[in-house]
Amino acid sequence: MPRLLYLLALCNLVIGTGAFVISGLLVPVAQSLEVSVAQAGQTMTAYALATAVLAPLALVLTGHWPRKRALCTGMAVFALGNALCATASDFSLLLIGRVMMGAGAMFTALAAGIAVALVDAERRGRALSLTFLGISLSYVIGLPLGAWLGFRFGWRWPVGLVATLAGASVVALIVLLPKDIAAPGASFRGLGALLTQRAVQWTLGLTLLYFTAIFLVFSYIGPVLQALVPMSAERLSVTLMLFGLSGVAGTLLGGWANDRFGPRPTLVVQLALLGTMMALLPLTRGHYPLLVATLVTWGVAGFGMMAPQQSRLAVLAPAHAPILLSLNTSMLYLGTALGAAIGGAVSGQVGFAQMAWIGVPFALAGMATLWINPRKPGLLAQT
Numbered sequence: 001m002p003r004l005l006y007l008l009a010l011c012n013l014v015i016g017t018g019a020f021v022i023s024g025l026l027v028p029v030a031q032s033l034e035v036s037v038a039q040a041g042q043t044m045t046a047y048a049l050a051t052a053v054l055a056p057l058a059l060v061l062t063g064h065w066p067r068k069r070a071l072c073t074g075m076a077v078f079a080l081g082n083a084l085c086a087t088a089s090d091f092s093l094l095l096i097g098r099v100m101m102g103a104g105a106m107f108t109a110l111a112a113g114i115a116v117a118l119v120d121a122e123r124r125g126r127a128l129s130l131t132f133l134g135i136s137l138s139y140v141i142g143l144p145l146g147a148w149l150g151f152r153f154g155w156r157w158p159v160g161l162v163a164t165l166a167g168a169s170v171v172a173l174i175v176l177l178p179k180d181i182a183a184p185g186a187s188f189r190g191l192g193a194l195l196t197q198r199a200v201q202w203t204l205g206l207t208l209l210y211f212t213a214i215f216l217v218f219s220y221i222g223p224v225l226q227a228l229v230p231m232s233a234e235r236l237s238v239t240l241m242l243f244g245l246s247g248v249a250g251t252l253l254g255g256w257a258n259d260r261f262g263p264r265p266t267l268v269v270q271l272a273l274l275g276t277m278m279a280l281l282p283l284t285r286g287h288y289p290l291l292v293a294t295l296v297t298w299g300v301a302g303f304g305m306m307a308p309q310q311s312r313l314a315v316l317a318p319a320h321a322p323i324l325l326s327l328n329t330s331m332l333y334l335g336t337a338l339g340a341a342i343g344g345a346v347s348g349q350v351g352f353a354q355m356a357w358i359g360v361p362f363a364l365a366g367m368a369t370l371w372i373n374p375r376k377p378g379l380l381a382q383t
Contacts, residue, residue: 001119001123001126001127001130002118002119002127004114004118004177004178004181005114005115005118005127005130005131006130007172007173007176007177008111008114008115008131008134009130009131009132009133009134009137010134010169010172011071011075011107011111011134011169011172011173012107012108012111012131012132012133012134012135012138013134013135013137013138013141013142014075014078014134014138014142014162014165014166014169015075015078015104015105015107015108015134015135015138015166016134016135016136016137016138016139016142017138017141017142017143017146017162017165018078018082018101018142018159018162018163018166019047019101019105019138020044020138020139020142020143020218021138021142021143021146021147021150021158021159021162022040022043022044022155022159023041023044023143023218023219023220023221023222024143024146024147024150024221024222024236024240025146025147025150025151025155025158025222026040026041026220026222026223027040027222027223028150028151028154028155029043029094029155032154032155033088033090033091033094035091037220037223037347038344038345038347038348039091039344041219041220041340041343041344042095042340042341042344043094043095043098044215044219044336044337044340045219045336045337045340045341045344046095046098046099046102047098047099047101047102047105047333047336048102048215048333048334048335048336048337048340049102049333049334049337050098050099050100050101050102050103050105050333051102051103051105051329051330051332051333051336052102052329052330052331052332052333052334052337053330054099054102054103054106055102055103055105055106055108055109055326055329055330055333056106056109056323056326056327056329056330058074058103058106059106059109059110059323059326060323062106066179066180066181067110067114067181067183068173068177068178068179068180068181070106070110071107071110071111071173071177072170072173072174072177074104074105074106074107074110075104075107075166075169075170075173076104076167076170077100077101077103077104078100078101078104078105078107078166079104079163079166079167079169079170080100080104081097081098081099081100081101081102081103081104082097082101082159082160082162082163082166083097083160083163084096084097084100085097085098085101085159085163086156086159086160086163087156087160102333105329105333106326108132108135108329109325109326109328109329111131112128112131112132112310112325112329113183113321113325113326114131114181114183115127115128115130115131116128116183116310116314116318116321116325117182117183117321118182118183121315122259123259124258124259124311124314125254125255125256125257125258125259125263125307125308125311126255126256126259126307127255128255128306128307128310128311129251129252129254129255129256129258129306129307130255132251132306132307133248133251133252135251135306136244136247136248136250136251136303137244137248138244139240139241139243139244139245139247139248139299140241140244140245140247140248141241141244142162143240143241143244144237144238144240144241144244145158145237146158146161146162147222147233147236147237147240148233148234148237149161151233151236152233194317194320194324197316199316200313200316200317200324202369202372203309203312203313203316203328203369204313204327204328204331205331205369206267206309206366206369206370207309207328207331207332207335208331208332208334208335208338209335209362209363209365209366209369210271210274210302210305210335210362210363210366211331211332211333211334211335211336211339212335212336212338212339212342212359212362213274213275213278213335213339213359213360213362213363213366214274214302214335214339214359215335215336215338215339215340215343216339216340216342216343216355216356216358216359216362217278217281217339217343217355217356217359218339219336219339219340219343219344220340220343220344220347220352220355221240222236223347223352224352224353224355224356225239225291226352227285227351227352227353228281228282228284228285228286228291228352228353229284229285229286229287229288229291231288239291239292239295242292242295242296243295243296243298243299244299245296245299246295246296246297246298246299246300246303247299247300247302247303248303249299249300250299250300250301250302250303250304251303251304251306251307253300253304254266254270254303254304254305254306254307254308255307257269257304257308258307258308258311263308263309263311263312263315264308264312264370266304266308267305267308267309267370268367268370269301270301270302270304270305270308271301271305271363271366271367271370272367273297273298273300273301274298274301274302274305274363275360275363275364275367277294277295277297277298277301278298278356278357278359278360278363279356279357279360280294281294281295281298281356282353282354282355282356282357285353309328310325310328313325313328339359339362342358343355343358346358
């Protein structure tokens, strides 16, 4: 694999940590800023909506820039947003910082487009899984470490650390990236006609549905785990780390399975596992080993879907791959926002321990899109 992909994976590690570390710290954030846990959870919604709306716009506005400048700009905006969050004196400033972070997250879509452009079709799944490995590693390294730091020293410490690492990443990108990267920029030209294609609509719809299912629970993962099995900060960190390790395995397996069996069969198996684990999670209450086993299987299935999904879009319209991958990221974060909003709305009625059951219908609906969508749509007409 091209060495550039390893650098992009490390940067995605910082972005993934910054994006999701706060989900394990909702209680201290709520206490510090004098809001409810459900309100604190809307920091995930703010980040998700900003990424869904602002990141594609930023991607197109920088579409004519050299890829190096666009990557550095995205990471710099992300770093500034984290810095604002770490120093926020009230909840409104925290939300503004999260919005800035979401705009800077255009970096992830840029990295995916570069990964697709740098390898041949037979290695596309593995290239995408390597690029997104950083996101998976954030659950192994960033979230557990962030949870431990946050509960020990205050939630601002891990957020400030991410800001520092994001700033260091900007410097690394400036120094290490080649001046010219052979990857196309994003453009809205011809996108309208492309989005009328059913294959594109159903593929993007699947991303929206399964991320809604996942983040209905994961936006409140700290309170959910504590409701199922009360645990110390150390055990919570270990549990999150185990979940992250399963995500790393799932990311790599998803890329391999995509190249070996094709995206659709891979996704059928992954969605079946995801829905089953969501149904079983509330039944693990009071049984830590069962809780961990369920979470690990969930992580392998959930994280493994990124490479097959993006591979499907890249195959459908290679000339529009950058913007389609960005729109896929938009669906990802719209699902994140929708999941966080639904989770906050139902947490008071069903309780954190049973929230996973609310996500099961969304996973089933995602499975339905695979049967509705043409099985072998082939290349779409380029416009």
